[in-house]
Amino acid sequence: MNTQTSPGPCAVRVxxxxxxxxxxxVGREVEVHVQGPPTQRTVLDALxxxxxxxxxxxxxxxxxxxxxxxxxxxxxQDLSHEPPDAPLPTEVATGTEPLLVVGAMAGG
Amino acid sequence: MSxxxxxxxxxxxxxxxxxxxxxxxxxxxxxxFGGWEIYHLKGSPADPSRIYCSQSTGxxxxxxxxxxxxxATWTPVGNEFAYDGVPGTHxxxxxxxxxxxxxxxxxxxxxxxxxxxxxxxxxxxxxxxxGDGGQTWQELSGLRGHGSGPSWQPGAGGMCLHxxxxxxxxxxxxxxxxxxxxxxxxxDAGKTWRPINRGLESEGxxxxxxxxxxxxxxxAMHPSRPDVLFMQKHWDVMxxxxxxESWREISGDLPTxxxxxxxxxxxxxxTVYVIPIKSDSEHYPPEGRLRVYRSRTGGDEWExxxxxxxxxxxxxxxxxxAMAVDxxxxxxxxxxxxxxxxxxxxxxxxxxxxxxxxLPPVLSVEVQxxx
Numbered sequence: 333m334n335t336q337t338s339p340g341p342c343a344v345r346v347x348x349x350x351x352x353x354x355x356x357x358v359g360r361e362v363e364v365h366v367q368g369p370p371t372q373r374t375v376l377d378a379l380x381x382x383x384x385x386x387x388x389x390x391x392x393x394x395x396x397x398x399x400x401x402x403x404x405x406x407x408x409q410d411l412s413h414e415p416p417d418a419p420l421p422t423e424v425a426t427g428t429e430p431l432l433v434v435g436a437m438a439g440g
Numbered sequence: 441m442s443x444x445x446x447x448x449x450x451x452x453x454x455x456x457x458x459x460x461x462x463x464x465x466x467x468x469x470x471x472x473f474g475g476w477e478i479y480h481l482k483g484s485p486a487d488p489s490r491i492y493c494s495q496s497t498g499x500x501x502x503x504x505x506x507x508x509x510x511x512a513t514w515t516p517v518g519n520e521f522a523y524d525g526v527p528g529t530h531x532x533x534x535x536x537x538x539x540x541x542x543x544x545x546x547x548x549x550x551x552x553x554x555x556x557x558x559x560x561x562x563x564x565x566x567x568x569x570x571g572d573g574g575q576t577w578q579e580l581s582g583l584r585g586h587g588s589g590p591s592w593q594p595g596a597g598g599m600c601l602h603x604x605x606x607x608x609x610x611x612x613x614x615x616x617x618x619x620x621x622x623x624x625x626x627x628d629a630g631k632t633w634r635p636i637n638r639g640l641e642s643e644g645x646x647x648x649x650x651x652x653x654x655x656x657x658x659x660a661m662h663p664s665r666p667d668v669l670f671m672q673k674h675w676d677v678m679x680x681x682x683x684x685e686s687w688r689e690i691s692g693d694l695p696t697x698x699x700x701x702x703x704x705x706x707x708x709x710x711t712v713y714v715i716p717i718k719s720d721s722e723h724y725p726p727e728g729r730l731r732v733y734r735s736r737t738g739g740d741e742w743e744x745x746x747x748x749x750x751x752x753x754x755x756x757x758x759x760x761x762a763m764a765v766d767x768x769x770x771x772x773x774x775x776x777x778x779x780x781x782x783x784x785x786x787x788x789x790x791x792x793x794x795x796x797x798x799l800p801p802v803l804s805v806e807v808q809x810x811x
Contacts, residue, residue: 351475351500355516385516389500393520401499435499 342366344375344420345430352390352433356383361430370425372404373416390433405432444766445510445808446774447491448782449478452800454493456511459795463772463786466795472514473505480547480761483510483808487555492574494545494560502544504560504574517574521545521562524581530564531593540564540584547761549604553611561601565592565618567630580630583616588635588652595619595655595674602760603659607666615669615684620655623671625684636684640673657700658760662709670712670739672702672760677714679739690739695726701763705788706771710738713765713773713789715758723778724755732775734789748792749783756781761804768809776802 347361356362364378373396380387391398396416398404404411407421407429423429446457453471472478473495481493493505493514502521505514521542529537543563551557560568560577566584568577583589592599600619607613612629615636622637635652645653655674662668671678671687676697678687691697696716705711712735718726725731730749733742756779766772773789776782780799785792 349499351497355500355503385503388502388519392501394522399499399501438498 342370342425343427344370344378344424345427346375346379347430347432349433349435351435352386355385355389358383370420371417372411372414372420375420375431401436401438403434403436405434406430442768443810444768444772445483445488445810446764446782446784446795447481447483447511447806447808448776448799448802449480449494449804450780450800450802451477454478454481455796455799457782457795461768463784468796469511472511476503477544478803479544480804480806482548482550482806484550484555484558485552486550488808488810490550490555492548492550492558494548496544502542504545504548506574518570518576521560521568521577522579523566523584524579528584529590530599531591533594537590540566543598546600546602547604549606552606552608559604559606559614561604561616563598563600564594565599565601565621567601567604567616569630580626582626582631583624583633586624586633588621591652592618592621593653603656605659605661605669608663609666613666613683615659615661617656617659617671619657620653620674622652622654623656623659623684636680637687638685639680639687640678641676642674644674658702660702660704660712662704665709668709668738670702670704672699672714674698674720677702677739690735692735692740692742694733694742699758700760701758701775703763703765703773706765706767708736708771711736711788712739713763714742715763715775717757723757728752728754730754730756730777732773732789732792745785745789745792747790748785759803762802764805764807766807766809772807774805774807776805778802
């Protein structure tokens with residue numbers, strides 16, 4: 333995994349879990365545009381700006397902390413515990429790989 | 441011809457059951473929001489096409505959905521429930537202070553007169569109001585802030601505000617109930633609040649007659665007599681004739697006075713219904729017999745209603761918001777079970793039949809009487 337980032341706006345691919353696809357009325361994958369190096373925070377900001385109905389479903393409205401049973405994966409790595417401002421892998425920044433928003437294996 | 445629309449919230453989605461006024465043939469629509477917990481959905485008395493729905497899961501949190509066409513289509517509206525100011529603490533199960541944390545919306549109560557105004561009772565217990573059709577929510581923080589909030593404790597199901605009663609005679613009067621804090625009343629449209637638990641007695645708390653701390657399960661009111669309130673408490677069925685200023689027990693000859701649901705006949709304000717549940721550790725009907733009990737005397741004297749209900753090997757529960765009455769000339773009753781059945785009676789409870797038998801566990805049942 334390379335965490336180098338490319339300058340300028342990036343088109344980041346995001347894969348949503350099925351319930352959030354239904355909520356946002358989108359397919360498996362969406363693309364959002366991020367200014368500067370993409371991070372969890374900037375990608376989610378862009379995602380929520382484009383799909384306001386997703387606000388509060390991935391991270392808390394106020395604290396912006398990831399909800400407990402949401403995970404972020406990319407490039408076969410679990411990024412859930414990375415700081416929200418850490419750069420995402422280059423493969424995500426270049427659109428080669430998507431950022432996966434995943435509902436954790438929990439619940440019933 | 442008039443008809444009814446029964447709104448059913450379940451552990452895995454919402455269902456809408458519709459029938460004409462005979463209430464014999466039913467059309468089932470759903471699941472809406474399949475896979476999500478639907479704690480409650482309720483229609484606006486001022487505009488029956490307007491329905492509000494509380495949708496949540498542990499994964500994705502809380503959503504509020506609104507329909508403007510009687511449940512055919514839905515739009516997600518505002519889902520930010522931010523406590524007013526510094527939330528402070530209530531008591532945790534171990535007696536330590538615990539910060540107020542929003543978990544979910546248990547109950548939505550649309551205004552009697554304005555389709556865009558709706559109240560939300562939430563866990564951790566607080567009351568919110570929206571005046572813009574659910575787009576934004578503001579806490580009526582005088583309830584949590586009136587003084588006793590730091591002593592409130594959660595019941596087994598969480599510290600939820602589950603009952604909201606709006607007084608049709610006086611728009612300033614709102615009554616709410618919280619497990620396990622008790623009942624509270626505002627006479628100024630939610631600005632200030634006070635406990636109204638005098639007469640309640642709960643053996644499960646250190647002072648059985650404490651001002652707060654009672655596990656009220658549900659309260660029902662007949663719109664023609666807003667001062668008469670009927671309460672199913674954790675144990676005990678209670679009645680108030682003075683808007684909650686004082687309560688007296690009316691359990692009478694019930695086989696058990698534990699239960700969750702309680703409601704009042706649409707046209708007979710002294711006719712009350714409960715569904716006795718064996719105990720707080722055995723959440724099923726006594727003797728495996730599902731019986732609705734009806735009092736035509738405002739309590740104390742109760743008769744079992746069994747025709748059409750399972751009278752053996754039945755071990756389901758009926759939750760607090762899972763019983764409703766319609767306002768057709770012959771009053772209809774509806775209740776849903778944790779076994780996924782929704783039963784209906786078109787004759788004030790004399791006879792019953794299932795509308796559906798195999799839904800996910802039912803959390804709530806409301807009914808709209810349509811012109």
